[in-house]
Amino acid sequence: MAKIPGIVYVVLGIAIAWFARYVDTRTENQGMILFFYAGIVLIAIGVFKTITKYIMKDTEKPEKETNISEEEKKIKETIQQRKIIMCPMCGTKHYATSNYCHMCSTKLR
Numbered sequence: 001m002a003k004i005p006g007i008v009y010v011v012l013g014i015a016i017a018w019f020a021r022y023v024d025t026r027t028e029n030q031g032m033i034l035f036f037y038a039g040i041v042l043i044a045i046g047v048f049k050t051i052t053k054y055i056m057k058d059t060e061k062p063e064k065e066t067n068i069s070e071e072e073k074k075i076k077e078t079i080q081q082r083k084i085i086m087c088p089m090c091g092t093k094h095y096a097t098s099n100y101c102h103m104c105s106t107k108l109r
């Protein structure tokens with residue numbers, strides 16, 4: 001169950017719901033209504049899985065690969081341009097005029 005992609009649920013759900021509707025309209029009874037709802041549930045699960053997968057991709061990958069290096073570049077740039085120093089203990093950024101880290105009270109100079 002864990003490795004089935006969300007799109008499979010959506011396709012399966014659409015197929016089941018469509019089939020149930022099709023049978024119901026042809027036979028003119030509500031015998032397949034449970035299958036129709038089961039199909040809707042499958043679609044919902046599939047959409048949920050797909051969305052969560054995209055959210056996980058969006059949040060996890062950039063943090064591990066691109067964001068850190070870009071952040072480091074930005075920090076280095078601000079240090080060079082505005083004379084900002086970083087706390088050696090907790091990494092908090094401070095103006096070079098600060099004597100103590102306001103986060104952990106480490107002496108900065």
Ligand SMILES: [Zn+2]
Nearest residue numbers: 087090101104
């Ligand atoms: Zn600190």
